[in-house]
Amino acid sequence: xxxxxxxxxxxxxxxxxxxxxxxxxxxxxxxxxxxxxxxxxxxxxxxxxxxxxxxxxxxxxxxxxxxxxxxxxxxxxxxxxxxxxxxxxxxxxxxxxxxxxxxxxxxxxxxxxxxxxxxxxxxxxxxxxxxxxxxxxxxxxxxxxxxxxxxxxxxxxxxxxxxxxxxxxxxxxxxxxxxxxxx
Numbered sequence: 001x002x003x004x005x006x007x008x009x010x011x012x013x014x015x016x017x018x019x020x021x022x023x024x025x026x027x028x029x030x031x032x033x034x035x036x037x038x039x040x041x042x043x044x045x046x047x048x049x050x051x052x053x054x055x056x057x058x059x060x061x062x063x064x065x066x067x068x069x070x071x072x073x074x075x076x077x078x079x080x081x082x083x084x085x086x087x088x089x090x091x092x093x094x095x096x097x098x099x100x101x102x103x104x105x106x107x108x109x110x111x112x113x114x115x116x117x118x119x120x121x122x123x124x125x126x127x128x129x130x131x132x133x134x135x136x137x138x139x140x141x142x143x144x145x146x147x148x149x150x151x152x153x154x155x156x157x158x159x160x161x162x163x164x165x166x167x168x169x170x171x172x173x174x175x176x177x178x179x180x181x182x183x
Contacts, residue, residue, distance in 0.1 A: 009029040010031050013079050020150070023042070025042050039093065049144035069134040073142040077135050093112070
């Protein structure tokens, strides 16, 4: 099982390539000349960002403010640069795990390769393990949430994503809505 370990990375970000509605989502970790890129689904990016925020809020609450966890992403840690090139997928993410390491005061993020459960002897899945400071984790979360919300706008009736030419809306009994707001 290959383990891509970054403790800490020079850069850890979520990003997407393509047009809204047809984007591919990635996590990237970089240290010096090493770059690891893993693909995942949009909902996984959203879930990771939400859980990271919850974890950091809980660490802050339990420590009574003793732990150096910022309540918001520090502006100097914001990373709005595009993904590093080339975007060569090392593996596709199946499961993810989060943990707080109290000894180093870091967040540990693990993304494990999706495996084919039908194989009788599946190979050991690859793993991306990243250790980041609470500030970097907050900055990651801020970028990831902005990335997820930058997709297609929701239909005002059913909240499903609108394509450029509208969509078949279940609230209108299958009639097509346009992205301009009419039916």
